[in-house]
Amino acid sequence: MAVRLRRLGSSATLLLCGLTLCPSTAVAQDDTIGSDGYVHVAPDGTVVGVDPYYPKDGNGGYDVTDYDVALTYNPLTRLIDARTTVSAVTTQRLSRFDLDLRGLSVWRVAVDGVPAAFSRAGEHELVITPATILPAGKEFTVEVAYRGRPTPEQTPRGLTGWRTSRTGGAFAAGAPHPASTWFPVDETTADKATLHVTATVPAGWTAVANGVRTSVHTGQSTTVKWAENTPIAPGATMIAIDRLTVRESTLPSGTPVVDAFAPGASTALAAALPGVVTAMADRLGPFPYPTTGGVYLADRLGQDHPAQGRPVLGADADQQALAHAIAAQWWGNRLSIKLWRDQPMVESFARYLVWLWDEERGGVPVDRRYQDAMRCAGDDPAFWGRVLADPGRGNEFAVTDKGVLMVHALRKLLGDDRFFAVLRGFPEVNDNWNQGWHDWELYTAAVADRDLTGFYDAWVHGRTLPPAQYR
Incomplete structure (x- = not known):
């Protein structure tokens, strides 16, 4: 290329x-x-x-x-x-x-x-x-x-x-x-x-x-x-x-919406889409594509597919799956990975954005989710032994339960002002670019104006429970 x-x-x-x-x-x-x-x-x-x-x-x-x-x-x-x-x-x-x-x-x-x-x-x-x-x-x-x-x-x-x-x-x-x-x-x-x-x-x-x-x-x-x-x-x-039944509408921002429904598919998620896009845009900036919407199937897919501008969602998808697919438009499509070992980076941040979205609408507070998950994980070597920066072929999407905890721990370390600046800023400055873990680590260290080597060694490259100072 x-x-x-x-x-x-x-x-x-x-x-x-x-x-x-x-x-x-x-x-x-x-x-x-x-x-x-x-x-x-x-x-x-x-x-x-x-x-x-x-x-x-x-x-x-x-x-x-x-x-x-x-x-x-x-x-x-x-x-x-x-x-x-x-x-x-x-x-x-x-x-x-x-x-x-x-x-x-x-x-x-x-x-x-x-x-x-x-x-x-x-x-x-x-x-x-x-x-x-x-x-x-x-x-x-x-x-x-x-x-x-x-x-x-x-x-x-x-x-x-x-x-x-x-x-x-x-x-x-x-x-x-x-x-x-x-x-x-x-x-x-x-x-x-x-x-x-x-x-x-x-x-x-x-x-x-x-x-x-x-x-x-x-x-x-x-x-x-x-x-x-x-x-x-x-x-x-x-x-x-x-x-397909195709329905066209417009978001309050003016972005056109095209939703398509397979026979028998529910329209409930499509009704929720404008609010989810607005919430993510408030956090991350304007929606990165000239149109949005979704394809809603009657099949159970097991996971959402955040295709660019138009996610594909199955009958088993809920609003959290929709929120993940929309978050991935910034963290996953606008900002894409270099190598497949980098996939946990964008997946972890997209999942954390779902936590934030859920908290804002009256769901479980993010810090409580984090504390509960940390207690559940304990010092289990099977949980902590997975390396975020190199999860292994076939595990690219299987380590974000650890990755989302890393994201919240980083927020606690940086403080909200700097954390939310980099959460929005990294996709913005890499508009339609490809980046990986190394680039993210350099970027956050530069914006935070501090050495984050110990944190990333523990969370991203490590195989054991991170030290208390990084939790």
């Missing part, structure tokens, strides 16, 4: 060094072959390596600028027939490169309109060989035509990606790999791009995706177009297809 530079808002933010996110320019014996995993490079040019949890996530040699997905879905056969055009810029000379696509049968690939050779490798690699070598710095397009029956990915949290619903429809959302189950993608959080979706479905059906609905055409079938013009990480994409 080409490094996106911006002027940061304060001198403290200049300390956000961490990893520069870009693909390696020489990762194989033939340096015109793009890597089959996204390679992270330090600011001094040192190759740090691929994501240790998912080393084949993403690819090297190019930076995507836009995905244009056009698909037709047949709910009787559960098959899609699709064409995705990927617009990108090369970051090196390329004789060969990969996209990520799980399952599905590819029948044609063209680079800049010229047919290209292609093959499949590993779990999800679509290997593309253009007719001629692409020079570095070239804008190019890749058109992939494919069809098949999309399937979900099994994760420790349950199924994610493309799934069929009990009402006969289909939807795709969740982490870590929802996008590659339905379109070819550079599936790394480090490469955000705009997303345009055109979905053709049977008459009486409709489709909802990220962003703004730009057109609807009805007849013997229905074709709906959606445009997400704020660059989006692949893990924050979503689509839902069903006999």
